[in-house]
Amino acid sequence: MDKRKILIQFDSDANASVFDRVVAVDAGAEEIFSYAGVKPEHVQGLVHGAIFTRGPKDLKSTAIFVGGSDVGAGEKLMTEALKHMLPKFGLRVSIMLDANGANTTAAAAVRAAARHVNLAGTSALVLGGTGPVGQRVARLLAREGAHVRVGSRQQARAASVCQEILGRVANAHLQPVGTASSAELAAAVEGRTLVIAAGAAGAVLLPLVARTSALKIAIDLNAVPPLGVEGVGVMDKGVDQAGVICYGAIGVGDTKMKVHRAALASLFESNDKLLDAEEIYQLAQKF
Numbered sequence: 001m002d003k004r005k006i007l008i009q010f011d012s013d014a015n016a017s018v019f020d021r022v023v024a025v026d027a028g029a030e031e032i033f034s035y036a037g038v039k040p041e042h043v044q045g046l047v048h049g050a051i052f053t054r055g056p057k058d059l060k061s062t063a064i065f066v067g068g069s070d071v072g073a074g075e076k077l078m079t080e081a082l083k084h085m086l087p088k089f090g091l092r093v094s095i096m097l098d099a100n101g102a103n104t105t106a107a108a109a110v111r112a113a114a115r116h117v118n119l120a121g122t123s124a125l126v127l128g129g130t131g132p133v134g135q136r137v138a139r140l141l142a143r144e145g146a147h148v149r150v151g152s153r154q155q156a157r158a159a160s161v162c163q164e165i166l167g168r169v170a171n172a173h174l175q176p177v178g179t180a181s182s183a184e185l186a187a188a189v190e191g192r193t194l195v196i197a198a199g200a201a202g203a204v205l206l207p208l209v210a211r212t213s214a215l216k217i218a219i220d221l222n223a224v225p226p227l228g229v230e231g232v233g234v235m236d237k238g239v240d241q242a243g244v245i246c247y248g249a250i251g252v253g254d255t256k257m258k259v260h261r262a263a264l265a266s267l268f269e270s271n272d273k274l275l276d277a278e279e280i281y282q283l284a285q286k287f
């Protein structure tokens, strides 16, 4: 008989995320062990507790979810956790990173775009491309062969994001662009058929006046008014607004939730899954 499915939550915040716990229950986790305020130095003991208790054939029923609002902290916890697994002896458990919802949100946004356009060769602009969500959106688009402009109010910040992505996606087509002034924004938007706005909550990144006739798909991930892309409704889900296919944050959020649940459920299929942005994007293909 299969052992009970245990999800171990490593959360870098002071309180472990209630949101992540609820999704875990809905995804079929039967026990959730939540650890808050987790730092890299705590991880070895937690991982050993996970891998040294059940035999290798039962370890698929134990998995780790790394969350918290700080994506950089989450990445460090994930790296640390992998260091302490012992795959040579079958002593490892599956692990997923979705700090701040960054991976599932980016995967759902790129999936939304891919429903309407062949991403390979598509000219895209990621506004707010330096945030954790925007960076992953840019990375996934680049991996799919899109030509991606990464936008930031400081072009130098966009340039370092492009360098980071190039380190992972060698043949990526990337261009860092500044977006601070209206002239810079106009140059950034010029000729782009796809715009994904991943700016901070409540910040308008693309006003109507800055649109061009090239724009065919606009996706906004900001749910807090004023919205990130003027003219896109928060609930829009593939809605045609004056010739532009629009998705708002809640429209994307429906797919994000499905992807989050599917990713968690897949952790319990084997003990060797490592779910980061790319793997989660693959899971998003069925939605």
Ligand SMILES: NC(=O)c1ccc[n+]([C@@H]2O[C@H](COP(=O)([O-])OP(=O)(O)OC[C@H]3O[C@@H](n4cnc5c(N)ncnc54)[C@H](OP(=O)(O)O)[C@@H]3O)[C@@H](O)[C@H]2O)c1
Pocket: 100, 101, 102, 105, 128, 129, 130, 131, 132, 133, 134, 151, 152, 153, 154, 157, 158, 198, 199, 200, 201, 202, 203, 204, 205, 221, 222, 223, 249, 250, 252, 253, 256
């Ligand atoms: N639907 C969901 O389930 C879900 C889940 C997670 C996140 N989200 C949303 O996705 C969006 C991106 O999340 P995130 O955590 O990556 O965002 P973030 O880190 O808060 O901000 C992203 C980028 O926005 C830019 N920015 C900040 N303040 C700005 C301002 N006043 N005006 C213009 N640009 C500004 C910054 O880039 P520069 O300084 O380089 O310009 C920043 O790196 C947010 O709106 C968030 O609420 C949605």
